[in-house]
Amino acid sequence: MSPFSRLATHQAPVVLGLCSGTHDSSAALIADGTLVGLVEEERLNGDKHTRAYPRQAVTWLLDQAGLKPAQVTHVAYNHSPLRYLAAAPASLRWLAHPAAVPRAFPRARSCTQVWLNSRARMRAFQTHFPAAHVTAVEHHLTHALYALAAGTNILGGRNEVAVLVTDSLGETATTTITHARLRPGGRVDLDRRLTLTDPASLGYVYGAVTLHLGWRRTDEEGTVMALAALGDPARFRDLFRRAIPITSTGFGVDVRLFPLRVLSSRWPRVSPAFAAETCPPRAPGAPVEQVHADLAAALQERTEQVMVHLARRARKLTGARVLAVGGGVAMNCVSIGKICEQAGFEQVTVPPSPGDAGTSAGAALAVHRAVTGRLPAGVAGASYLGPDYPSMDLPVHPRPGLTAIQVASPEMMLARRLAEGQIVGLFRGRLEAGPRALGHRSILASPLLPGVVERLNARIKYREEFRPFAPMVLASVADDYFTLGQPSPFMSMASGVTDLTREAMPSIVHVNGTARVQTVNPDAEPFVARVLAAFAAITGHPVLINTSLNVKGQPICGTPDMALDCLTGTGMDALLLEDWWVAKTTAAPLGDSEPGTTSKEES
Incomplete structure (x- = not known):
């Protein structure tokens, strides 16, 4: 049964989308058929990549729309907990893979724990908004809908769009390709053409190497991308070809080099074999040596190759001449530039918030579409979606000095x-x-x-x-x-x-x-x-x-x-x-x- 089948038809749904409990907490609101705003909680509470419930963001959005919590008709959560539960027994298949045996049971337990945590969050949402339907939305659907809706204004009026989503992990999916058909009146048809699952994850590998090189995962991948320009990819090119093999349908990841993921930060993301073939982990703040730049260069080169391959695959699977890209890996601007140059699309677009912060908007879009049959207004080309302070009055000396x-x-x-x-x-x-x-x-x-x-x-x-x-x-x-x-x-x-x-x-x-x-x-x-x-x-x-x-x-x-x-x-x-x-x-x-x-x- 579809997770949207129980949603009541409503002439003017008020849909609150939430990303909460994971990195980049955010909220988005759709009211009167229009996106009211999209706000990242970190911009208001000062805690970068905060996991906190987006209380200040929600408060501002409701105030902006002149609404109270009791008037929210639908709450859309940017993950589907049941998919994590299903991933738990599926993890045991890795008992047949010698390199992954030590992680199979811990992975299963971690998936179960994430399911419990996600369900608890949804129950908490219900207490905040007792009159609302609380709905879980598949993570990659949230990315895809937001990437599609945000970019329709620069896609040259095309009504068929290929949507490529590549991130670290959304439940079990890491890469999806969707064929979108835009219909009159804001209606859209979606046809998923490809789903790659963990451990085939570009985001996981890039984050793992970022951590190995001494920078913060999910925060400083851009630093590694910049460092790559100073390195020689030839030094570790063969290693990354083995680590991330390109296949006819997509790509894979060698768990002997990047071990099977356990949904806990306590488990290392690179293997001793990877460190032996590259370099020891660099301590944060330690000098950056040539070996670090060369490692970054080889990682970046392989990421670009895989992303261009996926984009070409999207063009073949959909026949579309324009491409929308979402997910955390879409923040790798050099890879997006390579797609523009090499993948054969007439136009390429990335939403203003391609990472998880944007999935609160994507979740709200999904529920609004399920209830009304169409996407709301106010999304295409919109990036200025948070608080402003137009009536500000300052003293002559707002701070000492x-x-x-x-x-x-x-x-x-x-x-x-x-x-x-x-x-x-x-x-x-x-x-x-x-x-x-x-x-x-x-x-x-x-x-x-x-x-x-x-x-x-x-x-x-x-x-x-x-x-x-x-x-x-x-x-x-x-x-x-x-x-x-x-x-x-x-x-x-x-x-x-x-x-x-x-x-x-x-x-x-x-x-x-x-x-x-x-x-x-x-x-x-x-x-x-x-x-x-x-x-x-x-x-x-x-x-x-x-x-x-x-x-x-x-x-x-x-x-x-x-x-x-x-x-x-x-x-x-x-x-x-x-x-x-x-x-x-x-x-x-x-x-x-x-x-x-x-x-x-x-x-």
């Missing part, structure tokens, strides 16, 4: 200061969904000035010097600077660069010759587009460095207090907080010298 003035032309002020070489935080409008800052919770800098990347890494982001910084560019002139040849509004694709970019702004070009670009359309983000245009009027180039408003290890700043703390705790020069220019007291004075500005007392 800071001075605030209200600005009449904030885009001109920001563009001018960036052109002068300042590094400025930007906190304006609704909070972005997903791991990339898209101009609402960003740190901006000029890509034209020498030393800016070094300043950003050493004095502001406090991160490894080999990590690159991404550019944003006006979409209308993106082809002058980048070779991607398609929109990238959510900064999810690595693109090649033109000679103009290499000559004028080498600071945004990574060692591998790419840049993770965000294309800015004035219709989607008018303020940032005006800043880019103003910067171009001064410098000749509508391109800025855009990195997230945070420091390493902390979530993107979701509240004004977090943003002010980031300013005071880093080497940023200033912060544009809504229409308030907040600068350090030791900075050059503003006011009379800056047209269009007033102090708080003057306003």
